[in-house]
Amino acid sequence: MFITITIQTQKGQADIRIDSEQRILEGLKVLWESGKLPPGYAPNFFRSSVNERLVSAYRTFGEEGIYDGDILTAVE
Numbered sequence: 001m002f003i004t005i006t007i008q009t010q011k012g013q014a015d016i017r018i019d020s021e022q023r024i025l026e027g028l029k030v031l032w033e034s035g036k037l038p039p040g041y042a043p044n045f046f047r048s049s050v051n052e053r054l055v056s057a058y059r060t061f062g063e064e065g066i067y068d069g070d071i072l073t074a075v076e
Contacts, residue, residue, distance in 0.1 A: 002018065014034075025057045050066075
């Protein structure tokens with residue numbers, strides 16, 4: 001299932017549509033390749049605005065309970 005979310009960091013903000021079975025880190029790689037985030041920029045944790053908890057960049061969106069409309073804010 002594809003989801004659309006917003007990833008927010010001190011380096012910028014970007015919307016992304018991605019398969020929920022992808023790791024959050026893989027979503028960051030898509031943003032690096034498209035020039036929306038600096039290459040190699042990879043926080044380990046994000047805060048989900050919907051679940052109001054920390055999520056790991058090394059787990060999938062589905063494993064972390066991230067769904068359409070969520071905003072992930074980098075914990076830097």
